[in-house]
Every structure is written in structure tokens, then in C-alpha cells.
Amino acid sequence: MKPTILVLGGGIGGVSAARELSRKIGNEDGINLARILVFEKEKSSLYAPSLTWMMVGKREEKQIYGDLSDVELGGIEVIHGEITSIDPEKRTVASNGTEYKGDYMVISLGTKLTDRHDLSRYGHNFYTSGGASSFYEELTQFEGGEIAVAVSSLPHKSPVAPYEAALLIDEFVREKDIRHKAGITLYTPETEPMDFASEEISEKVRRIMRQKDISYKPEHELISAGKNRLTFSTPGGQGATAAVPFDLLAFTPGHTSPDIIQEAGLTGTSGWVEVDMQTLETSYDNIYAIGDIISLPIGEGKMLPKAGVFAQYQADTVAHNIARKIRGKKPDKTFEPKGSYILDQGDKASKVDGSFDDGNLTIKTSSMIRHWEKILAEKTWFLKNF
Ligand SMILES: Cc1cc2nc3c(=O)[nH]c(=O)nc-3n(C[C@H](O)[C@H](O)[C@H](O)COP(=O)(O)OP(=O)(O)OC[C@H]3O[C@@H](n4cnc5c(N)ncnc54)[C@H](O)[C@@H]3O)c2cc1C
Missing domain, CATH: 3.50.50.60 (FAD/NAD(P)-binding domain)
Known part of the structure; x- marks a missing residue:
């Protein structure tokens, strides 16, 4: 049989x-x-x-x-x-x-993706195609203000995606020539970017964000959301919280x-x-x-x-x-x-590569070739399977 x-x-x-x-x-x-x-x-x-x-x-x-x-x-x-x-x-x-x-x-x-703190009432869940496309519609209308990328909880799939989202938004508003009128902030409960990797890799990602003037707020645990406002518990001492305004929000959902x-x-x-x-x-x-x-x-x-x-x-x-x-x-x-993981920044990308179990990972400098590598991976996926 x-x-x-x-x-x-x-x-x-x-x-x-x-x-x-x-x-x-x-x-x-x-x-x-x-x-x-x-x-x-x-x-x-x-x-x-x-x-x-x-x-x-x-x-x-x-x-x-x-x-x-x-x-x-x-x-x-x-x-x-x-x-x-x-x-x-x-x-x-x-x-x-x-x-x-x-x-x-x-x-x-x-x-299973969950809607933590009713976030979908106030922003866009970019882990779904509906949320990614509604975010884009609002982004095209955006003329200036605060853009927040918020990680609503850990763990989430793709540790790189929120960083990549912030970097691509930066590229978009630069091309639209409104970067000077836009603040971009990434809020996350993580202590470091990609904290599964080494300090060196985390620092390199922080540096990329600094170069693009993206504000990075680690150890920010979302505790509530409202219209144009997110409240986080923060690392600044016991019970410390911060209420931050936003005009446009992209968020990661909860994962179970x-x-x-x-x-x-x-x-x-x-x-x-x-x-x-x-x-x-x-x-x-x-x-x-x-x-x-x-x-x-x-x-x-x-x-x-x-x-x-x-x-x-x-x-x-x-x-x-x-x-x-x-x-x-x-x-x-x-x-x-x-394996390897590409962090796209629009015109170029960097690549985290190596062995994830013994921490023997390296990050390759940003280049246009790596950006094309990510496109190639996407094309290969569709050609090979569909
Ligand atoms: C924004 C974003 C960016 C990402 N970027 C990268 C990246 O650059 N590189 C990378 O390696 N990974 C990336 N990922 C992660 C990657 O997409 C996931 O790790 C991968 O899809 C996991 O594959 P999977 O088969 O486990 O789950 P999925 O691809 O999610 O597949 C699960 C499937 O099961 C189906 N399903 C669920 N429940 C049922 C049910 N009850 N009955 C029938 N069907 C059901 C779902 O509809 C779905 O099609 C990214 C993810 C996101 C959201």
C-alpha cells in the first residue's frame, strides 16, 4: 500500500x-x-x-x-x-x-496571530497582507508627524522584520522628501536588536538605525493603546511608564x-x-x-x-x-x-550569517548585492514552488 x-x-x-x-x-x-x-x-x-x-x-x-x-x-x-x-x-x-x-x-x-491591546483599531498589523497594504495607503497620505513601529510582544516571527520595516519607511519618506518632518521610532520589549545574536551584531544594527536617524526604544513593554497614543512600561525604574504619541502606527501582533x-x-x-x-x-x-x-x-x-x-x-x-x-x-x-538572514534597507541590505546554536554569527556590511540577494530568494521561492 x-x-x-x-x-x-x-x-x-x-x-x-x-x-x-x-x-x-x-x-x-x-x-x-x-x-x-x-x-x-x-x-x-x-x-x-x-x-x-x-x-x-x-x-x-x-x-x-x-x-x-x-x-x-x-x-x-x-x-x-x-x-x-x-x-x-x-x-x-x-x-x-x-x-x-x-x-x-x-x-x-x-x-496564531492575536490582536493585543486592540491595536488594530489604532494602527496596522503589518504581519498580514491586509495590514501591510492599509499601512501603505496611509503612508502615501502621510505629510509629516510621528511614525511608530511597535513590537507588541515576544516572541514574534522574523526578529528582523520590525527593523526592516523602520528602515524601509525611512527610505520611503526620504524619497518623498519629507524625512525632516517625520520622526520614526521603533519600540520593542527586546533588550537589543536581534538579541539571539552577539553584542557586535546588535551594535551594528543599532548603528544602522542611528545613521538613519531612527529612534530605538528597547525594553519597552506595551501596556495599553489608544487613539494616537501608546503606553509602555520602560526600563527607567520600577513602575516606570511612558505614554508616547504617534500619527501612524505599524505593529507586530501577539503570537501563540x-x-x-x-x-x-x-x-x-x-x-x-x-x-x-x-x-x-x-x-x-x-x-x-x-x-x-x-x-x-x-x-x-x-x-x-x-x-x-x-x-x-x-x-x-x-x-x-x-x-x-x-x-x-x-x-x-x-x-x-x-543559515542567513537579510536586513533590507531599500537600496542596500546587510546579512546575518552563520550558526545560530553556538552564537558563531557574523553580520556582513550593507551592500546593494545583499539587497538583490533578498530579491533572488523571493524569486527562487516562487519559481521553485509555484
Ligand atoms: C513581516 C514578516 C517578514 C518576514 N521576513 C522573513 C525573512 O526575511 N526571512 C525569513 O527567513 N523569514 C521571514 N519571516 C518569517 C517567515 O515568514 C516564517 O518564519 C515562515 O512563514 C514560517 O513558515 P511556517 O510554515 O511555519 O508558517 P506559515 O508560513 O505561517 O504557514 C502556516 C500555514 O498554516 C495555515 N493554517 C494555520 N492553521 C490552519 C488550520 N487550522 N487549517 C488549515 N490551515 C491552517 C496558515 O493559513 C498558513 O498558510 C517573516 C515574517 C513576517 C510576518
Whole structure:
């Protein structure tokens, strides 16, 4: 009997896993050695790294979504609809009133985004395409005043995105020749930019922000929001708070694991799915989890950042090992948290690169080539998968 693999989620991790599974198992058009079912509630798949470009009018909605029907090759079938429950004991999922059973399961359902302090009444959640595009509409009308980029809570996916957002907004208002009339401030509960990295990297990012005259407010924990005003608890002593005005607000939402994952008892003490660091297998046999939904400790109490680059490497690792198991061979690939992350500034970009578990990371100086590297990564994603 042909094995069935259930891939939960058709975002960056899920699409990568399905594609890699099909390739590594040896599915071809007409000869499918395994059935790969991808479950996705949306009609198309969002490439979130391009949302920061959408905020400043460099991308439109149609450019940052992939049509999931294009993924249906090599034994891959897309089941459209919301997964309503998961039973890890039976290795089944329910969607559209039907129960699907798999021999293997790869969970890549990402994060549930929450609206903390009712922020969407006052600003734009740029972690969604709706929020990124409504921010851009308001930005085009902006003639001067205070622009706030606020990180509403930790953890959030893409540790770089709020910095990139502030830098791209800076470029936009400079090009509009209103930079002298615009204040740009980034508020975050983090102690340092990208605090998973080294002090040197944090300082370089701070320097880039200073050069662009972007005000950086770390250790600012959002406690309430209102019309044109945010209130933070601040590091200035016990009980210190600051109420700050803004005219235009972009914010990151709260992040939790999806309800169905919690209901299935798949979350650990971290609140996220806990997996074997090397194989990404959960405590259930043949059930793997990858991408933003997992929490991987990388030492000193830090967690691996939630990033698409890791979701893709994890998809590759899991697909390799499932393909070997199907052939009756021992799984032999382990996930290594190595990779690179680009911080785009518009005309140029810098790159954080290296090994995330031993802190052996470097930051490459800003250059136009790195900006093109980020564009190339986006183009490759769509060409390879859709
Ligand atoms: C603004 C921004 C900028 C970013 N920039 C970068 C970057 O430069 N580099 C980088 O590496 N990463 C970046 N990221 C992070 C990257 O997008 C994520 O880490 C990546 O998408 C994680 O992949 P995933 O498969 O875990 O989750 P997702 O891509 O979020 O996919 C999860 C999928 O599951 C689906 N789903 C959820 N629940 C259900 C359900 N019940 N039923 C059916 N389907 C469901 C969702 O609709 C979604 O399609 C950025 C993210 C944002 C928001």
C-alpha cells in the first residue's frame, strides 16, 4: 500500500515539505510512490518575507501569494479548508467534515496571530497582507508627524522584520522628501536588536538605525493603546511608564500556537510544539513539526528565531528522513540551525550569517548585492514552488 503523508499547513514550511517529500520519495507525474496531502485553509500561500516591501508599495498582493493549485504535482493533493482537529494517537486530522489518516504527519501550521491591546483599531498589523497594504495607503497620505513601529510582544516571527520595516519607511519618506518632518521610532520589549545574536551584531544594527536617524526604544513593554497614543512600561525604574504619541502606527501582533495544536495536547511547557532538536520528531512516532510552531532552544535560555529560512531547512530534513523510512532505511539527516538572514534597507541590505546554536554569527556590511540577494530568494521561492 502506498504510504500517505499528511502535511498540515500550506505556508513556507508546508509547501517546502510537500515539494521535498515528492522529490525525495521519487514521485513523478504518473508514478506516485506516496500520497502527499497538504491541508490549508487559505486559497493561496503567503510569502511573508515580502510583507515589509508591501508596506512601502514595493509589492502588491498578487506578487506575494502563490497559487496552491500549482503545488499539485508529483502526488501532492491540496485539501482546502480549515483543519478542525488533530488526533496524534491515531495520526488523523479532520477537515471539511472528513477524517484523514496518515502514515506520517508533518505539522507546519505556523502561529496564531492575536490582536493585543486592540491595536488594530489604532494602527496596522503589518504581519498580514491586509495590514501591510492599509499601512501603505496611509503612508502615501502621510505629510509629516510621528511614525511608530511597535513590537507588541515576544516572541514574534522574523526578529528582523520590525527593523526592516523602520528602515524601509525611512527610505520611503526620504524619497518623498519629507524625512525632516517625520520622526520614526521603533519600540520593542527586546533588550537589543536581534538579541539571539552577539553584542557586535546588535551594535551594528543599532548603528544602522542611528545613521538613519531612527529612534530605538528597547525594553519597552506595551501596556495599553489608544487613539494616537501608546503606553509602555520602560526600563527607567520600577513602575516606570511612558505614554508616547504617534500619527501612524505599524505593529507586530501577539503570537501563540494555534488552538487545535493546544487542544491536541501537542504543546509543551514552552507553549509551542516541542520536538527532538535533530530529527524534529514529536513525542509521537512519525509525527514531525517544523517552522514557527516549534520552539528550539539554542543555549543561554534563547530560542531559535522563527524564520522561513529555518522552516525550509527543517522541511528538507524531515522529508529526507521520511523518504528513507518509507524505503526501509534508517533516517540519517539531522537539522543544523545554520543559515542567513537579510536586513533590507531599500537600496542596500546587510546579512546575518552563520550558526545560530553556538552564537558563531557574523553580520556582513550593507551592500546593494545583499539587497538583490533578498530579491533572488523571493524569486527562487516562487519559481521553485509555484
Ligand atoms: C513581516 C514578516 C517578514 C518576514 N521576513 C522573513 C525573512 O526575511 N526571512 C525569513 O527567513 N523569514 C521571514 N519571516 C518569517 C517567515 O515568514 C516564517 O518564519 C515562515 O512563514 C514560517 O513558515 P511556517 O510554515 O511555519 O508558517 P506559515 O508560513 O505561517 O504557514 C502556516 C500555514 O498554516 C495555515 N493554517 C494555520 N492553521 C490552519 C488550520 N487550522 N487549517 C488549515 N490551515 C491552517 C496558515 O493559513 C498558513 O498558510 C517573516 C515574517 C513576517 C510576518
